[in-house]
Amino acid sequence: MKHTTLSVATATAIAVGATISIATAAGAQELKYANWAPPTHTINAAQIEPLAKALSEGTDGAVTLRGYHGGELGAGPADQYVRVLQGTADMGWGLQGYTSSQFPKSLIAELPGALPLDAPGYKALWQAFDTIKGEYPQTEVIALWGSEPNILMMHDKDVRTPADLKGLKIRVAGSISAAAMEALGATPVQIPMTQVYNGLQTGLIDGVVSGASVLSDFKLNEVVGSVTTGPNLGRLAFYTVMNKAAYDGLSPEAKSALDAMKGEKISKMTEEAWIATANKALEAARASDATTVIDLDADGSKAFNDALADVTDTYVSKVGGEDTLAAMRSE
Structure with a gap:
């Protein structure tokens, strides 16, 4: 699989030459938020709208935030970070796993067993921020959060043991989930989430490993x-x-309004919305005659967890992430 690498030097060069995309009319500023997902996606109500409200109220309407949905500022989630650096968007969201080489320590939060299933991902990421902040050059980090725990979602196969995955093509979001699927005997396939529906329908992939929120969001x-x-x-x-230049150029009122939201506050709000969407989607799946939901207990999960333990240990050692993992775990 191919992963895009964005070096600090490249990021700096792009940012220095970027044109800040703040539209100015009659003294008002409109900040552009790039959303590659549809406007019905959880990210809109969970994060874009609260940020827009805070900025508008904090500046008496002088600074607004507009969401550009469905990839209007450029299709494909893998290029979101670059779009922000270039100034195509002032703000945008993405997955570290889509450009795995840029975020080696941030991705420790994704590792199987790195965090308990019920541990807040946003808290783990912010606890470790001092060890990972260098992975976000020339930007102001607004939010870091995790999804609900990953589950397996299959088109027409039932999975109860790792052996059931042998040879199946499973869509993954990045290098972490790819290594996990390989350890379980599956063949990882990396395609954007926006192409997964068609991939399952046509047989390009047999299943997907992700959080349950994608059942409804996509x-x-x-x-x-x-x-x-x-x-x-x-x-x-x-x-x-x-x-970063757009952030530094904000008025004191706008910066104060954004600072009051960014960090753990908006991250927590977003993650909790993700989990709520996932819980609702999973409940709907349980109630559907068209979907079989297999809930493995501790004994049933053990074979999976045992097979994945080496994936986590190997990755942490490879990226020198022992301190990051300890911080994420509050150790």
Whole structure:
């Protein structure tokens, strides 16, 4: 699989030459938020709208934030970070896993078993921020959060043991979930989430490892026939960043309004919305005659968790992430 690498030097060069995309009219500033997902996605109500409200209220309408949805500022979630650096967008969200080489220590939060299933991902990421902040050059980090725990969602296969995954093509978000699926005997396939529906429908992939929120956010409930929960398959991690020059150029009132929201506050709000969406989607799957939900208990999950333990240990050692993992775990 191919992963995009964005070096600090490259990021700096892009940012220095970027044109800040703040539209100015009659003294008002409109900040652009790039959202590659549809406007119905959880990110809109969970994060974009609260940030927009805070900025508008904090500046008496002098600074507004507009969401550009469905990839209007450029298709594809993998390029979100670069769009912010270039000034195509002032702010945008993405997945660290889509450009895995840029975020080696941030991705520790995604590792199977790195965090308990019920541990808040946003808190772990912010606890470790001092060890990972260098992975976000030339931006102001607005939010860092995690998804609900990953589960397996299959088109027409039931998965109860690792052996059931042998040879199946499973869509993954990045290098972490790819290594996990390989350890379980599956073949990882990396395609954007926006292409997963069609991939399941056409047989390009047999299943997907992700959080249950995608069942509703991307309508995968229409093409997923079986769901497996229980094993600690890790989770996804996300970021929202702002062009550093755009942030530094904000009025004192706008900066104060944004500072009151950014960090753990908006991260917590976003993650809790993600989990609420996931819980609702999973409840709908349980109630659907078209979907089989397999909930593995501790004994049933053990074979998966045992097979994945080496994935986590190997990755942490490879990236020198022992301090980051300890911080995420509050050790």
